[in-house]
Every structure is written in C-alpha cells, then in structure tokens.
Amino acid sequence: MGNKQKAREKRRDFLCSLCYLSPSFLGVAVFFILPFCVVVYYSVIDGVGTRNFVFLENFIKLFQNSAFLLASRNTLRFSSYAVPLAVVLAIALALMLESRIPFKSQFRTFFLSPMMVPVASVVLIWQVLFNYNGSVNELLALFGAKAIDWLQSDHSMIVVILLFLWKNLGYNMILFMASLANIPKELLEVADVEGASEFYKFFAIKLRYLSPTVLFVTILSLINSFKVFREVYLLTGDYPYESLYMLQHFMNNTFRSLDYQKLSAAAVVMAIVMVALIALLFKLEDWFGKDVEG
Amino acid sequence: MKKKRYFGRAAMFIVCAFFAVSFLLPTVLTITNSFMSESEIQSNYGMIFSTTSGGYVSEKVNLKFIPDKVTLSQYISGLINTPDYLVKFWNSVLLVVPIVIFQVVVACIAAYSFSRWRGKVRSGIFFFYVILMLMPYQVTLVPNYLVSEWLGILNTRWSIILPGIFAPFSVFLITKYMRRIPYSLIESAKVDGAGEWQIFTRICLPQCRSAIFSVTLLVFIDYWNMVEQPLILLQDADSQPLSVFLSSINSGEIGLAFAMATVYMLPSLLLFLYGEEYLVEGIANSGSVKG
Numbered sequence: 001m002g003n004k005q006k007a008r009e010k011r012r013d014f015l016c017s018l019c020y021l022s023p024s025f026l027g028v029a030v031f032f033i034l035p036f037c038v039v040v041y042y043s044v045i046d047g048v049g050t051r052n053f054v055f056l057e058n059f060i061k062l063f064q065n066s067a068f069l070l071a072s073r074n075t076l077r078f079s080s081y082a083v084p085l086a087v088v089l090a091i092a093l094a095l096m097l098e099s100r101i102p103f104k105s106q107f108r109t110f111f112l113s114p115m116m117v118p119v120a121s122v123v124l125i126w127q128v129l130f131n132y133n134g135s136v137n138e139l140l141a142l143f144g145a146k147a148i149d150w151l152q153s154d155h156s157m158i159v160v161i162l163l164f165l166w167k168n169l170g171y172n173m174i175l176f177m178a179s180l181a182n183i184p185k186e187l188l189e190v191a192d193v194e195g196a197s198e199f200y201k202f203f204a205i206k207l208r209y210l211s212p213t214v215l216f217v218t219i220l221s222l223i224n225s226f227k228v229f230r231e232v233y234l235l236t237g238d239y240p241y242e243s244l245y246m247l248q249h250f251m252n253n254t255f256r257s258l259d260y261q262k263l264s265a266a267a268v269v270m271a272i273v274m275v276a277l278i279a280l281l282f283k284l285e286d287w288f289g290k291d292v293e294g
Numbered sequence: 295m296k297k298k299r300y301f302g303r304a305a306m307f308i309v310c311a312f313f314a315v316s317f318l319l320p321t322v323l324t325i326t327n328s329f330m331s332e333s334e335i336q337s338n339y340g341m342i343f344s345t346t347s348g349g350y351v352s353e354k355v356n357l358k359f360i361p362d363k364v365t366l367s368q369y370i371s372g373l374i375n376t377p378d379y380l381v382k383f384w385n386s387v388l389l390v391v392p393i394v395i396f397q398v399v400v401a402c403i404a405a406y407s408f409s410r411w412r413g414k415v416r417s418g419i420f421f422f423y424v425i426l427m428l429m430p431y432q433v434t435l436v437p438n439y440l441v442s443e444w445l446g447i448l449n450t451r452w453s454i455i456l457p458g459i460f461a462p463f464s465v466f467l468i469t470k471y472m473r474r475i476p477y478s479l480i481e482s483a484k485v486d487g488a489g490e491w492q493i494f495t496r497i498c499l500p501q502c503r504s505a506i507f508s509v510t511l512l513v514f515i516d517y518w519n520m521v522e523q524p525l526i527l528l529q530d531a532d533s534q535p536l537s538v539f540l541s542s543i544n545s546g547e548i549g550l551a552f553a554m555a556t557v558y559m560l561p562s563l564l565l566f567l568y569g570e571e572y573l574v575e576g577i578a579n580s581g582s583v584k585g
Contacts, residue, residue: 016490017411024404025419027460032426035437093313101307109570110314116562117321118519120540121555124548125320128339166317171577178578213581219428226430230521234541248522251432255439255526267436274433278425 036271042264058265068266071250074243078157079225082164086221087214089165090172095202097173098180108177111170122163123234130159156241163231168224172217179213180206212285219281223274321559323359328368328553330361335549368553379536379554386535386558389451389524390517393458398510401464402502406494408465409472410480420469423462431522442527453527458517464509467580471505472498508576511569515562 043059046052062068093111097104114122129135130150137147150159183206191201207214229248232240238253239245247270254263327335338358372379408420426434434457442453475498483493499506524538531539536558543551566573 013411017407017413017416020403020407020410020490020494021416021419024400024460024462024465027400027456028423028426028462031441031457031460032434032437035440036433038440039436093310096306096310099303099306101303101310103307103311107310107314108574110318112566112570112573113321114317115515116559116566117324118537118540118555118558119521120537121324121552121559122320123541124551124555125323128323166320170317174574174577175581178581216581223428223430226432227522233525234521247432251435252526263436267433271429271433274429275425278428 036267039264039267042260043268046261048260058261059269062262062265062269065262067245067250067253068262070242071245071247074245075226075247077243078160078164078228078246079222081157082161082225082228083218083221085161086165086168086172086225087217090169090217091176091210091214093169093173094176094180095206097177108174111173114167114170119230120234122167123231126159126163126231126235151236152241154243156236156244160228160232160235160244163235164225164228167231168221172221175213175217175220176210179210183209215281215284219277222277324552324559325556326359326361327549328556329364329366330358330549330552331363331365331367332547332549334362335552339548368549369557372550372554373557379539379557381532382534382536382539383558385533386518386537389454389458389520389535390514392455393517394510394514396455396459397461397464397513398468398506400459401468401509402499402506403494404465405468405472405502406498408469409475409498410490410493420466423465427462427466435522435526438523439526449528449530449533451528451533454520454523458523463516464513467509467512467576468502468505470579471502475501504572504575505579507569508572508579511565511573512576512580514565518558518562 042048044053044055046054046057097107127134131137132147132149134150136150141147148155150156187205188201191205196204226247229246232244232246233249233252236244238249240249247266251263251266254266330338408416438453438457439448441457442448445452447453447456479497479501480493483497488496519537520535521538524534528534536554540551540555540558543554
C-alpha cells in the first residue's frame with residue numbers, strides 16, 4: 001500500500017468518524033457545553049444587564065449566603081452518612097446473594113424493585129410509616145419507646161437515609177455482584193485448599209478485586225445522594241425542616257427569583273467539586289487496578 | 295464444621311429475607327391499597343392526611359395490606375371520572391418516549407464512532423462524556439434553562455426532550471459493548487466490500503441488540519420517574535408529567551393517589567419483569583468508568 005493511499009484512507013476514516021460522532025456531539029455542544037460556558041461567564045459578571053466584570057465577587061457572596069452554606073452543609077452531612085452505608089450494605093447483600101442460599105434470583109428481583117416505583121408513591125408510604133401517628137411510632141410504642149416526630153426533628157435525616165438506601169441498594173448490589181463474578185475461581189479454590197477462613201478470603205482476595213467497583217459505586221452513590229432532593233421535596237415541600245434543606249432546594253428557590261449570578265456561581269462551584277472527585281476516582285482506579293489486571 | 299456452615303447459611307437467608315420483605319413492602323402496600331374504597335382508606339390513614347371528609351377516622355394509623363372489600367372505585371374515579379390523570383399520563387408518554395427513542399438512536403451512532411476509531415481527540419471527547427454523565431442535575435439544569443430560554447422553548451416539552459436526547463449515559467454504555475466486537479469481524483466485512491454504514495447496521499447493531507435493549511430500559515425507568523427537570527423547565531401545570539403531578543394529589547384522596555401510582559408504575563414494572571436479565575446486565579456493565 002502506498003503512502004499516499006494510506007494517508008487518503010486515514011483522512012477518510014477521520015471524516016467518517018466525524019460524521020458518526022457529530023449528531024451527538026453537536027447536541028452536547030448546544031445543550032451542555034455552550035450554555036455552561038455562558039454560566040461560567042455569568043458567574044464572573046455583576047448582572048446580565050450591566051455586564052461588569054467582577055471576577056470572584058459572586059463566589060464570595062455565595063459563600064457568605066447562609067442558605068447556600070446550610071444547603072451544602074446538609075447535603076455533605078447527608079452524603080457522609082448515606083454513601084458509606086450504601087456501599088457497605090450493597091457489598092454485604094452481594095456477598096450473601098453470591099453464597100448458596102435458596103431463592104437467590106427472587107431476592108435479586110425484590111432488591112431491584114424499588115427502581116420502578118414512582119417517587120410520589122414511595123413518599124406516600126413513607127408518610128404513613130413516619131408520621132407522628134404513623135406505623136413506626138406505633139411499633140416503637142410496643143417497646144415502650146416514646147413517639148418521635150420523624151420529619152420535623154433531627155431524626156428527619158434518618159428517614160431520608162432509609163429512603164435513599166431503599167432506592168439505591170439494589171443497583172449498587174448488582175454492580176458488586178458483577179465484579180464478584182469476575183474474580184478468578186482458581187484463586188478462591190487455592191485459598192480454600194490452603195484452609196483460608198471466609199474472613200481472610202474476603203479481605204485478602206475479594207476486596208482487592210472489588211476495589212475499582214467500590215470506588216465507582218462510591219462516586220455513583222455520591223451523585224445519587226445529591227439527587228435525594230427529589231424525595232425530600234415531595235416529602236416536605238419547598239421549605240423542609242432545617243436539616244433537610246438540600247442544595248437542590250437552594251437551586252430551586254433561586255430559580256424562582258432568577259438570580260443568574262448566584263445560580264451560575266453555585267453551578268460552577270458544584271461542577272468544580274464534581275470534576276475534582278471524578279479525577280480522584282480515575283487516579284484511584286488506576287492505582288488499585290494495576291495489580292489486578294493482566 | 296459442616297453444621298456451622300449450614301447455620302451460617304440459614305442466618306444469611308434470614309437476613310436476606312428480612313431485607314427483601316422490607317424492600318418489597320412499599321410497592322405491595324401501594325398496589326393492595328389501591329383496591330380499597332375511599333372510606334376504608336380514610337379510616338386507616340385519616341389521621342395522617344386529616345382533612346374534613348368526615349366519617350370514622352381511627353386514632354392511630356392502621357397499616358393494612360388486604361382490603362376488606364376489593365373495589366375498583368379508585369381506578370374508576372381516577373381514570374374515567376377525572377380525565378386529568380389520563381392527560382398527565384399522556385404527558386409523561388409524550389415526554390419520555392421521544393427521549394428514549396432518540397437518545398438511543400443518537401447514542402448508537404456516536405458509539406459506533408467511539409468504538410470503531412480510536413485517537414487522542416476521540417478518547418478525550420469520550421472522557422468528557424463520562425464526566426458529563428456523572429454531573430448532578432444541579433450543574434446541568436442551569437445550562438439547560440439558559441438554552442431553553444434562548445431557543446424560546448421554555449415551558450414547552452422540548453425544553454426537556456432536547457437535552458434528554460443528547461444525555462451521554464447511553465453513549466457511554468453502548469460504546470462499552472461495541473468495543474467488545476472483535477475487530478476481525480469488521481475487517482472481514484471490509485474485505486467483502488461493505489461500507490461503513492453497512493458495517494454499522496449489519497454487524498455492530500445486531501451484535502449489540504441486548505445492550506441496546508438494556509440501555510432502553512434503564513433510560514426509560516430514569517425518565518419515567520423524573521421530577522427535577524419538569525419542576526424547573528415546565529412551570530405550566532397542564533403539561534406536567536404524572537410523576538410530578540402524583541405528589542399534588544389532594545390529601546383527601548389518598549386512595550386515589552395509590553391507584554394512580556399503581557397505574558403509573560405499571561409500564562416500568564412490566565418492562566422490568568419482562569426484561570430483568572437485560573436490566574441487570576446493563577447495570578452490571580455500567581460498573582466501571584473505563585472502557
């Protein structure tokens with residue numbers, strides 16, 4: 001094959017790949033990249049009308065905004081409880097479903113079923129369960145415990161964490177089951193022959209192979225924990241009990257007043273935090289994946 | 295030793311069963327309670343959603359699974375007497391179906407480009423897609439809002455459908471499957487004189503059939519239950535999908551809410567029961583950010 005022909009083929013390939021990519025990429029450019037650039041621009045000017053460059057002023061104002069601070073604090077607090085629980089419990093469930101117990105596939109179906117349920121009806125059930133006169137308090141009363149006003153107290157976080165786990169554990173569990181299935185059987189057999197305990201097998205072998213998935217599930221759960229607003233909103237409305245005021249509440253309420261500067265600055269801050277987290281994930285996946293692959 | 299093993303397995307079974315029951319409980323409760331009459335609902339839950347509807351209201355909540363008398367009255371009043379719910383259901387269909395279909399089509403085409411040719415620029419773009427996929431709504435909603443405003447489609451369905459079509463999740467997942475197609479298959483097709491379009495439609499798409507189906511399921515379930523986007527982009531109450539409207543059902547009509555939730559759950563539940571294997575496979579394959 002001549003050099004010229006090779007070059008021509010290369011150019012043709014490039015054009016082809018461009019053709020196939022362009023519908024998606026143009027859409028992404030128009031609906032995500034371009035407007036996000038404008039968002040970044042809005043975050044450093046003082047108003048859409050005046051357009052004076054103010055650099056960091058909007059960000060400083062944002063970090064002085066008590067609603068934003070409250071929302072980020074609550075969101076962080078929620079994530080720091082919910083995410084580790086979502087990871088650890090999902091691993092536990094996956095390990096249990098991996099062992100030889102009856103009704104495994106039925107259990108899997110049940111664990112996945114919460115994905116299908118519309119949020120609004122979940123919320124209805126949650127209200128029945130956690131209302132002051134609800135079933136959970138009734139159950140507590142049987143044990144002589146005092147009734148708790150679940151949604152209007154600091155216990156409200158527990159209610160939302162339960163809701164989050166209920167919704168997300170199934171998905172996470174499937175991810176872990178998939179990665180458990182990828183562990184080379186010989187390795188576990190050798191461990192069995194050598195008389196390794198279940199405990200040792202888990203920490204020395206399984207967890208090593210699971211570690212990339214652990215990281216992925218952590219990030220995924222973190223993102224999903226930002227989405228929990230959906231449930232909180234339907235459970236308690238625009239202005240919930242203070243400890244449930246999440247970032248998305250802040251965004252929604254700011255949308256109503258159409259304060260572009262505040263909104264843009266908040267979106268940029270969140271994007272930066274997310275990119276940093278994702279970069280960390282990639283680095284860690286490289287780091288942990290090295291000795292397992294190949 | 296053997297006895298100990300057996301004991302451990304029994305314990306695991308019990309734990310699993312406990313979790314399974316509590317996971318299933320809300321779904322089952324919704325469905326069975328949708329067959330109760332309004333007066334029965336009121337006497338069970340009237341305490342919580344107390345309105346002035348009168349009649350007997352029990353002092354405590356009564357969590358009840360099996361209705362005293364099975365009745366379709368909630369369905370009749372929801373689906374036949376108040377066309378509102380049907381309209382909202384139809385709104386959901388009008389939003390979700392175009393998103394799912396076009397997102398998957400656009401994604402297949404883009405996935406072909408990502409899997410067929412490699413290169414610095416393309417893997418850079420792919421990496422960008424992954425980041426975009428992982429961005430929470432809080433970041434993407436503001437850009438979505440701005441574009442909708444420029445294009446003059448704010449408060450119309452298009453403000454949700456168009457960004458939905460280009461959401462990168464399905465590109466990511468389908469690309470991962472397409473990359474597994476052995477290159478020799480493509481090479482031999484090329485030798486036989488097949489063009490790119492033929493390779494795409496005759497080889498790559500059929501090979502990825504199960505992937506496409508599982509992506510369709512995942513995307514459908516995700517958008518069928520969306521709340522955030524319509525809340526911000528569709529201020530007009532008439533065009534809200536049922537997923538949002540369900541929550542605004544008057545607290546005096548809890549029975550109705552159960553019934554409509556059941557109706558709304560039906561499509562995704564049927565898809566789930568029909569395609570659980572595909573769904574599981576799709577989820578399992580989304581498990582690593584790298585190709």
